[in-house]
Amino acid sequence: MTNYEPDINHRIWQVVALIPKGRVSTYGHVAEKAGLAGAARRVGSALRALPADSKIPWHRVLNSKGSIALPTASGSHQIQRDQLEAEGVLFNTKGRVDLEHFGW
DNA sequence: TACTTGACAGCAT
DNA sequence: AATGCTGCCAAGT
Numbered sequence: 001m002t003n004y005e006p007d008i009n010h011r012i013w014q015v016v017a018l019i020p021k022g023r024v025s026t027y028g029h030v031a032e033k034a035g036l037a038g039a040a041r042r043v044g045s046a047l048r049a050l051p052a053d054s055k056i057p058w059h060r061v062l063n064s065k066g067s068i069a070l071p072t073a074s075g076s077h078q079i080q081r082d083q084l085e086a087e088g089v090l091f092n093t094k095g096r097v098d099l100e101h102f103g104w
Numbered sequence: 105t106a107c108t109t110g111a112c113a114g115c116a117t
Numbered sequence: 118a119a120t121g122c123t124g125c126c127a128a129g130t
Contacts, residue, residue: 027111027112028112031112036125038113038126039124039125039126040113043111044110045110046127062111063111064113064114069111076111080111
């Protein structure tokens with residue numbers, strides 16, 4: 001049967017939902033845990049398709065550099081940063097999270 | 105149906 | 118450190 005993609009989104013969201021509060025992860029890592037190793041972009045698509053009222057902690061997902069992937073001009077960018085700081089995640093002067101602090 | 109875009113990542117310049 | 122290219126895979130045009 002044809003692979004219905006929305007099912008993959010659910011799997012990705014499932015993985016993101018497991019990220020503990022005050023912690024962060026990366027697109028690449030989420031992709032790997034969802035069985036989509038190497039397809040980090042697929043994770044971006046899944047989060048983009050995420051309904052605004054979902055309980056998925058999408059804000060805990062950063063790119064490989066530890067920075068927020070959304071455009072600075074984007075309103076979501078600010079929201080994501082606020083959410084993380086509210087959980088105790090610190091940003092350096094370059095607007096990046098110190099991934100090594102979390103064992104990356 | 106073919107080409108382009110995108111919440112990415114990793115390596116080469 | 119910044120920029121560019123390639124690999125990935127679904128969605129949009």
